[in-house]
Structure formats: structure tokens, C-alpha cells
Amino acid sequence: MLRDGLRLLVALLVVTAGVGAVATTAGAQTAQDAPTAATTGASTDAAQNDDCTFPVTLEDAKGTEVTIEERPESVVALQPSAAQTMWAIGAEAQVTGMPVSRYTDYLDGSEDKTDISQNDGVSISAETVVSLEADLLLAPNSTPDETIAQFRDVGMTVYEFREAESVEDIYEKTNRTGRLTGNCEGAAEAVAEMRTEIEVVQEAVSGEEPETVYYQMGGGYTAGADTFINHVIELGGGENIAVAANVTGYAQLSGEVIAEQNPEWVLVNEEMGLQETEALANTTALREDQIIEVNANYLNQPGPRVVVPISEIAQAIHPEAYEEANVSVRGEAEAEAEAEAGGNDSDGTTADDANDSGGESDNDGQPGMGVAPAVAALVGTLALLTRRRD
Template sequence: MDDLSIMMKPQTVLIGVILLILGLIAGYFIAITTVKPEVIVTGQPVVVFDMLGRQITFKEAPQRIVSLGPAITETLFALGLGEKVVGVDEYSNYPPELLEMKEKGDVLIVGGYWTPDPEKILACEPDLVIAEIKAHAKIREKLEELGLRVVFIKGGGASNVEEIYEDIGLISRIFALENKARSLIDDIKSKIQEKTSLLAERNASRVRVFALLSPPAWGLWTAGGDTYINDLIELSGGENIMSRYSGYGQASYEEVIEKDPEVIILTIMGEPEEARKIIHEIINSPLNATTAVKNMRIYVLIGEADDIFCRPGPRVTKAIEILSKIIHPEIFGAIQRPDVISAIEISG
């Protein structure tokens, strides 16, 4: 390291000896603090601060992990920690090897995303539980009463892509996998940059987008400007028509019509037939006054596409790939996925 290099002319033998000794001592401490991040030095505890600001010390890397959210689970596997996962929430379904682990009984289901069961978590005998601030802070005390070590991250509650990077970094530090995390983050940034650079190169105009998070019959639930979905829309060359609002909430038909979206994107946990029914519902609703409906630019994300879109995690680049094709097909090509149902498809 340049800032620690000793480049001095010795004035006396005594000073030279002293400097040599100091150099050896410094070299010793540098050696034990600049080991490869993937290696945990014996006797050197790892200290992290989770997203609740709590200081947590690990004397050794955890070997049995319970994940309480799909975004957490996907991050663990992306960092190469899948073999340490022993419990997950019922919605964790990616990557494919996780499904195999669940079928074999190597990974247990510990409850719903919003309703994890502390006793089932305890039965997994984990030495680390990774939870989300927004979804699981309410059960923190119960988990700690059971003697469970819990680290909170943003996970599914992340507000933007940067917070995905923070989650990846936090988990990696626990396991001394900083190099792996850096490589993963760099890969995500590079792929996002490819999309945004092409949009800039083509001087693409922002397309007005309305994101619906449930069937219209449930109300026009949508995402505001400080949300992960808003970040996805903007990175994909769109403009969230509800960006002036904060968080998630209901919009009125009057305001949506006034904002006149050019594209409507809806995400549901359903089958293709249900998606088609919802498209017909939108076409026959007051939203038929919008440019999006007039041009049949309505898209319903189901199955894997729905998961990718709604989970702030390592698959964020796939979410942007899907959205960029929906929003700017003239640049990225038309979206062609069986889990993305379009109004044009069913009208043709």
C-alpha cells in the first residue's frame, strides 16, 4: 500500500533499526487485516450493523440460515450461500435448486411472508435469521426471546436499486464474501448501464407509465415516486405518472385519466386466463379514455415475470429487461414471454 510505504534515508543506525522494527510490526498487522474477503481469519470476529442500526458480532460464519423473504433468499443464492439455507418463507421459489432442496426436505417452510412462525423458525435450528425491516420488525422481540440471532435488511422493502446493493453488501460482510458481492453488484450495474446508455444514445423520450399492483376491482393500487417500482420504470425509460406521491396507495380514475398513461402495467399472482379477464376489465372501465387503452398497450405480468418485477434483488436486471421491452419496443424489441399477457395479444 503506497500510503504505508517507508521511503526514508536512515540518519543513524538506531533510527534505522527502529524503523525496521516498526515496519515489521506494521507489516504484520497489514497482513492480518488485508486477507482475501472470502476467508474469515480465525479469532477475528466480524462486526456488522444491520438496517435497524444494531451492531451484531459474528465470531464465525453462520452455517444454518433461515430467510424470511423471497428477495433475501435470491440474494443468498446469488452470493453462493444456498447450501447454508435451511428455512424459507412460503413464497421463496427461486432459484430452481431451492425447489429441489424443498422437495428433499433439506429446506423447510417457516410460514408466510407477512406471517412467519417463530416456532417453525426455531425448529430449523438456525444460527442466523435474515428478516426484512418492514415485514418482520414486529416479531423481532419474539425471535430474540427464542435466542435467535436476527439480521434485518431492506429486502422486499427496498425503495430503489441502491438499497439492493446495500443488502448484498451487508450479507456479504457477515460471510466475508465482499469480493463476490462486488462482482455481483458490478455485473448488475453494467447490465443496467447498457440499457440506460442505449436509451440516451437513441434520445428516447420518457413514456408515461401507470403501474397497477392489483386488479382494478380492488382499487387502483399503485406505486409512488419513492418506491422500487418507480426506480424500475425510470431506469427502463418510463415516467411513473404517480411519482409525485409517496409509498404505495390508491389512485383515482379521474387523476389517472388526467395523467393519460401511454402504457399500463399490471402485476398479479394469477393464471393467463385471469390476466385476460383483467385486461378486458380495464378496456371496459373509465381507463378506456387513456392513450394506453386506445393503443392497446396494456400488459399483465404473471408467474415468474410477476416475481421478477416485485422482488428487489439480484434479478433486477431481468425486471428492467422486461420493462424496457414493454416501454420501448422500438429500441429493445417487443416483449415475448408467456408470463407477460398483452392486450394486443388477446385482441389479435
């Protein structure tokens, strides 16, 4: 239906905004970096910014030195992932403006914030943002350069993040957001929770045979190599069939290829559900009812909640190994916390807070088309789908 086509288009735009550029199917295999180990580096997190005082000057993704004179009282999150991060570090009270839509409605209290979106639900209303007179604007990499320049031209403080290509990058983005907004302790706690869950997943999938996964985005689209979603699938113990089929970026995968690859699992947006096709009918995934439903906002937005779909993938593919790892890793973490607390009580001191903020500015640059050409291509795709419907 046309409505489904519109929903697909907007969903693809959000993926483009949150994760990076959209690419077409490539003729040759693109080498995929191995997943970044997420169980090391907590001490590095803590060491990066251990005072969280102001003023502070930090370099953003484009090399701009951004100076913040005092802890910002009002912050505008220009994209959903930035809003998600602010909630994760306990800084939602500082947020005065953000996209208020189905892409952020999972954030408690988001409906009370000023919506900075235009009528399309994706583009930024510069006029609304300027009217808020916020102390700081958080700009993920998808924010157009001309929009950032427009805000800076009127004297607004904007920090642009680079593109997140791994979970490690999200740790860095979370820490940096904490440093920018004066919430280093909250950021440290959020990152620690993420690291623990990723450690559980990595222990669970270690030594296990990966099982093949097809990510069904709708309209035949999927995520291939050089995408954050592929990284998520691999971290969860899956092997992306799109990568095996030489797909790079976000592209359409033919029914013939899907049938040939015969995925053992299908990953779908829990809101849209499985779209049954002839190509999937005889796959192992459908024969054995091996469908993994995840929250698309958590999966597509490079923010702290991405650990949820990673965990859900691992639990589905390797349930017993995950359960064992969960008990083991969390048991060790609790024991360490108790030991630390006991040590603190004995001498009357407390451990230093892991006030961190990754030394990165999260978000900027992945192979493939730029956002504007990608949008044009997707609009063309939607038009074609509409004509076929008629």
C-alpha cells in the same frame, strides 16, 4: 370475485413487506429523487470487504453490532427478498429455512427448504424458526421488531437490513449478504451482472423522451412517489402517471384520473394480466396494445432480479435504443474481460476477487403508515370489495 380480492390483499401485503410502508394519496406533490446512477461504484463494492474472513462484526439497520464468529453453515431467510439474494450469490445450500410459497417458487430447490411461514403465507412462524437453530437469520426491514427481539432473546444471531429505496441499495444489500454469509465473491459477481444490465438500460434511455406508464396492481391500487417501484419505472425510461397525479406511496387511483392522464403504457403482473376497465379503454396504451407484463415477484421484491423488469420496461418503451446499448455495453464489457484475462495470463497472476458487501444494512423506513396499520387498512378494503361483490 372473493378469491381475486384475497389474492390482491396478499399481493399488497407482500409489496408492503418487501418495499416499505403503505401510504395514502397525498394532496401535494412529493419531490422524487432522481434515479441513482448504477454504472459507477464497482470499485467501491470491491473495496468494502476484501477478505471475507471470520469472525466479523457488522452494524445493522438499527445500530446493533452483530458478530458472526465463523462462516454460517445454516441461514434462515425471513422474507422472500432475502431468499432471492441468497440464491443470487450462490448461497442457496446454506439456506435451511425461508418462506416457501408462490412468492419464492421461482427459486430452484426452494420447495426443499423448511417453510417458516404461518398459515396465511406471510407471517413468520417464530416457533419454526427457533427450531431450526440456524447460525444466522437474515431479516429484511419488514420483519417486525418484536419478532427480531424474540429471536435475539433466545440467543439467535439476527441481522436486520434497512429498506431499499434504490437499485444502489440493492447492490449494497447483496454485498452485505455475501459478507455475512461468507460468499463475497458470489455477491461481487451478482452485483457486477446487475450493474452491467443497469448500464445497458441507462445508456438506452439516455436522451430518449420518457413515456407515461400506469402500474396496475389490482383493485385500483398503484404505486406513486416515494416507492421503489416508481424508481424502477423511471430507471426503465417511463414516467409514472401516479406521480403526476400527486400520489405518494401505494394508493388507489380513480378511473377519472387514469383516463385524464392517458398512459402510453400499462405495467401489469404477468400472472394476473391486464384488468380491462372503462377508464383504460380509450387510453393510448390500450388503443396501441402497449401492455408490459412483468414477474411481480421480481418487481416487488427488492432483490437482484429487479433488474429483469427494469430491462423489460426499457426494451418495451425504447426497443431500438435498448438493442444498440445492449450490443455496445456488453461488447465493451467482454473486451475488458478478455483484456484482463490476457494480462493475467502474461504474468501468471490473477486479479483480486471483488469481494464485497455493501456497507449498508438494507431496509428500514419510508414515509407513510407502518406495516400493521397498512394491513388493517387493506383488510378493510378487502371487506368492502367483498360486500360490493355480494
